[in-house]
Structure formats: C-alpha cells, structure tokens
Amino acid sequence: AQSVTQLDSHVSVSEGTPVLLRCNYSSSYSPSLFWYVQHPNKGLQLLLKYTSAATLVKGINGFEAEFKKSETSFHLTKPSAHMSDAAEYFCVVSVRNFNKFYFGSGTKLNVKP
Amino acid sequence: EAQVTQNPRYLITVTGKKLTVTCSQNMNHEYMSWYRQDPGLGLRQIYYSMNVEVTDKGDVPEGYKVSRKEKRNFPLILESPSPNQTSLYFCASSLSRRGEQPQHFGDGTRLSIL
Numbered sequence: 001a002q003s004v005t006q007l008d009s010h011v012s013v014s015e016g017t018p019v020l021l022r023c024n025y026s027s028s029y030s031p032s033l034f035w036y037v038q039h040p041n042k043g044l045q046l047l048l049k050y051t052s053a054a055t056l057v058k059g060i061n062g063f064e065a066e067f068k069k070s071e072t073s074f075h076l077t078k079p080s081a082h083m084s085d086a087a088e089y090f091c092v093v094s095v096r097n098f099n100k101f102y103f104g105s106g107t108k109l110n111v112k113p
Numbered sequence: 114e115a116q117v118t119q120n121p122r123y124l125i126t127v128t129g130k131k132l133t134v135t136c137s138q139n140m141n142h143e144y145m146s147w148y149r150q151d152p153g154l155g156l157r158q159i160y161y162s163m164n165v166e167v168t169d170k171g172d173v174p175e176g177y178k179v180s181r182k183e184k185r186n187f188p189l190i191l192e193s194p195s196p197n198q199t200s201l202y203f204c205a206s207s208l209s210r211r212g213e214q215p216q217h218f219g220d221g222t223r224l225s226i227l
Contacts, residue, residue: 004155006155032213043203043221044156052213099144099169100172101146101158104155106153
C-alpha cells in the first residue's frame with residue numbers, strides 16, 4: 001500500500017531564511033515522488049519529481065528535494081524563502097505502472113516580511 | 114497554451130439536482146483523473162481514466178460517475194448531489210498512465226450543495 005505523511009500542517013519562516021517542508025512516504029514498490037504547490041484559488045503546479053534517477057532533485061523557483069530510501073523521506077527545501085513562496089505544498093507518491101496517486105494532507109507555508 | 118480547463122469554476126446548487134462538471138485537456142494526454150480537496154485531507158482521487166472508454170474507481174467514488182468518450186474530455190457527473198459532496202474539485206491529466214508522469218491540473222471547481 002502507498003501513503004504519504006506531511007509532518008507539518010503549517011510552517012512559518014521569515015523572508016530570506018531557509019525552508020524545510022517534511023514528507024515521509026510508504027510504498028510497497030519503488031515509488032515516484034512529486035511536490036506540487038497550490039496558490040490560493042489556483043490548481044496545483046508541479047515543483048519537482050523523483051523517478052529513480054538522481055536522489056537530489058532540483059525543481060523550479062529554487063526548490064529541491066532529496067530522496068532518502070533508508071528514511072522513506074522526500075523533504076522539500078529552499079535556501080532562502082521569498083514572499084511569493086507563501087502557498088500550500090503537497091507531497092505525492094505513485095508507483096510506476098500503477099494508476100493512482102496518493103496525496104499528503106498538505107503544508108501551508110507562511111512567509112513573514 | 115497547454116492546459117486543463119474545468120467548467121464551471123463555481124456552482125451553488127441544491128440536493129438532488131443533477132449536475133455535470135466538464136474537464137477538457139489540449140495536450141493529447143492518455144490519463145485523466147478527478148480529485149476532491151477537503152481541508153486537512155489533501156486531495157483524494159475519485160475516478161481516473163487510462164484512455165478512451167477505460168475508467169476506474171479511485172478512493173472515494175461513491176456518488177459520482179464519469180465517462181471518457183473522447184480523449185480530451187472527462188466529465189464528472191453527480192446524479193443526485195448531497196451536502197457531503199460540497200468540496201473543491203480538480204481535474205488532472207498526464208501524458209501516460211505510468212505513475213512516473215506528473216499531472217497537469219485545472220484551476221478547480223468549487224461546488225456547494227445546499
């Protein structure tokens with residue numbers, strides 16, 4: 001079975017400081033992992049994906065995530081937060097050749113001036 | 114522009130009145146899916162389609178129907194809506210049914226069932 005746990009429902013950082021959004025997954029097979037961002041009243045936009053290539057994945061807007069199989073984690077980081085990063089972030093797991101995607105419950109990122 | 118288009122964006126209706134939310138994609142994607150988003154629960158998959166005339170249930174299919182008669186369209190049908198179906202709905206598509214392909218999402222449809 002596949003599942004995703006986002007460890008923080010809310011994260012608040014100051015502009016210019018690092019961002020860490022935590023995600024743990026459970027998968028019976030080799031997973032594909034994604035991070036999506038959702039701005040208010042908008043659909044979800046892909047930030048980055050891991051599909052069994054390099055374990056450190058770089059995405060858009062300066063975000064990156066590291067796949068750690070031993071820890072079953074896929075945490076999202078950014079060195080320096082920007083006000084425009086304030087949004088809700090979703091970690092998603094799926095399995096190659098399977099047809100379902102499993103979403104975490106989301107982390108709302110607040111960026112303070 | 115590559116996009117997934119949902120209509121309507123907002124709808125307030127009453128219990129029992131059939132409604133359809135349309136979804137269309139212009140990327141020739143094989144895989145399409147419907148989700149509902151509720152606070153604290155993330156997105157949950159309602160139905161998905163791997164290709165024309167091929168659909169299957171997701172995790173929360175009760176009270177919903179779908180059809181895939183054309184590759185680009187994947188409407189969501191609520192035959193007899195109830196208040197517990199009040200939610201934010203998203204349609205998504207991806208290039209193939211393989212789980213490693215990312216999804217492209219529409220902007221969402223906010224349904225209120227009174």
